[in-house]
Amino acid sequence: MNDASMYADFARREARGVSPMYRRLSLAICDDEEILTLLQTVPESKRQPSLLLGVVRLLGGPLDDPVAFHDFTVSNWSAVAAELRARATQTHEAGRCALLLPVLAALPQPLALLEVGAAAGLGLYPDRYVYRYDDRVIGSSGPVLDCVLTGTAPPARLPEVVWRAGLDLNPLDVTDPADVAWLEALIWPEHHRRERLRAAAAIAAADPPALTRGDLVDDLPGLAAQAPPDATLVVFHTSVLYQVPAVRRGLFVDLVRGLPGHWIAVEAPQVLSYEGLPPAPDEALHNVLSLDGTPLAWTRGHGQAMAWFA
Known part of the structure; x- marks a missing residue:
C-alpha cells in the first residue's frame, strides 16, 4: 500500500x-x-x-x-x-483494558502482568479502572472505560494483580510533562480520552510500574523470569506488532508461546493471522483479541467495542 x-x-x-x-x-x-x-x-x-x-x-x-x-x-x-x-505511536489507550478484562478475569488469580510495548504503562492497571459494558458496571473507582460488548456476558469481577512490568524500546514517564504531552497529542481531537488519560496517568504515577527499556525478543525472557512464581504470568500487547518487522514478529511469537503462563494479543488480522475468522462486524478497522493464539473477538482500536465470537 x-x-x-x-x-x-x-x-x-x-x-x-x-x-x-x-x-x-x-x-x-x-x-x-x-x-x-x-x-x-x-x-x-x-x-x-x-x-x-x-x-x-x-x-x-x-x-x-x-x-x-x-x-x-x-x-x-x-x-x-x-x-x-x-517518536512512535505510543497511544496506549487505557480503554483497551476493557478488551482484556473478560480474559484476565477468567484466568487463575492472582496475575503477574507483563506488557510488551508498554509506553507509559497505563495498560498495566486493569484492576484500578471502572468498566461499563452497556448497563453493567464493574469496579468502583478510577476512570470509566466504556465498551459495547456483544456475544458474551461481561466479566463478573476485576482481576487481582500482584506484579506489573512493561517492556518498550522507549518507555515513557507519566511524571514527565513532556512525555504526557506526547501521549495527549496522540489522542484524536474530538475525543474525551484526554481526561481519561490524565486520570489513568495519575493512577500510574501514584504506583509506578517497572518499565524496562528493551527489545521484545532479546529482553522478554529475562523480564518474564522476574515474575513471582506463585502468580499467573500474562504477557500481553495491544496494537504493537504492526511496528515490528515481520521476521522479528515471528521470533517474538515463537518466544512468547514458549513462556509459562498465558499470552493475550490484540492486533490486526494482517499482523497476526488466524484461520477461519468470521467476518468482521463492519468495514471499519477491527483488531482480533486472542488468548494463547486462539482468536476470541473482534475489537475496535480504542477499546470502544468488542464482538465476541469464540
Whole structure:
C-alpha cells in the first residue's frame, strides 16, 4: 500500500464516524503531492497517519483546516520530520483494558502482568479502572472505560494483580510533562480520552510500574523470569506488532508461546493471522483479541467495542 492509499484507508476505515477532523485531513493528505513527497524523506514506518497527525498537533499545528495544515506542515517540515523520526505511536489507550478484562478475569488469580510495548504503562492497571459494558458496571473507582460488548456476558469481577512490568524500546514517564504531552497529542481531537488519560496517568504515577527499556525478543525472557512464581504470568500487547518487522514478529511469537503462563494479543488480522475468522462486524478497522493464539473477538482500536465470537 502506498502512502496515498494508506491515508485514504485511514480516513475510510479508522477515522470515519470517529474523528471528522482526522478524516478530513487524511483525505486531503492522500491528494497532497507536496506532503506525500516530503513523507518519502522519512522511513516508511514513520509515515503513518496517526504519527504525522500527532506530531503536527504536538508542534502546535492547525487541525481544523486542511489548507492551514498543509501550510504549517510544509513550512515546518524539518521540525516535523525530526519528530517523526524520534517518536512512535505510543497511544496506549487505557480503554483497551476493557478488551482484556473478560480474559484476565477468567484466568487463575492472582496475575503477574507483563506488557510488551508498554509506553507509559497505563495498560498495566486493569484492576484500578471502572468498566461499563452497556448497563453493567464493574469496579468502583478510577476512570470509566466504556465498551459495547456483544456475544458474551461481561466479566463478573476485576482481576487481582500482584506484579506489573512493561517492556518498550522507549518507555515513557507519566511524571514527565513532556512525555504526557506526547501521549495527549496522540489522542484524536474530538475525543474525551484526554481526561481519561490524565486520570489513568495519575493512577500510574501514584504506583509506578517497572518499565524496562528493551527489545521484545532479546529482553522478554529475562523480564518474564522476574515474575513471582506463585502468580499467573500474562504477557500481553495491544496494537504493537504492526511496528515490528515481520521476521522479528515471528521470533517474538515463537518466544512468547514458549513462556509459562498465558499470552493475550490484540492486533490486526494482517499482523497476526488466524484461520477461519468470521467476518468482521463492519468495514471499519477491527483488531482480533486472542488468548494463547486462539482468536476470541473482534475489537475496535480504542477499546470502544468488542464482538465476541469464540
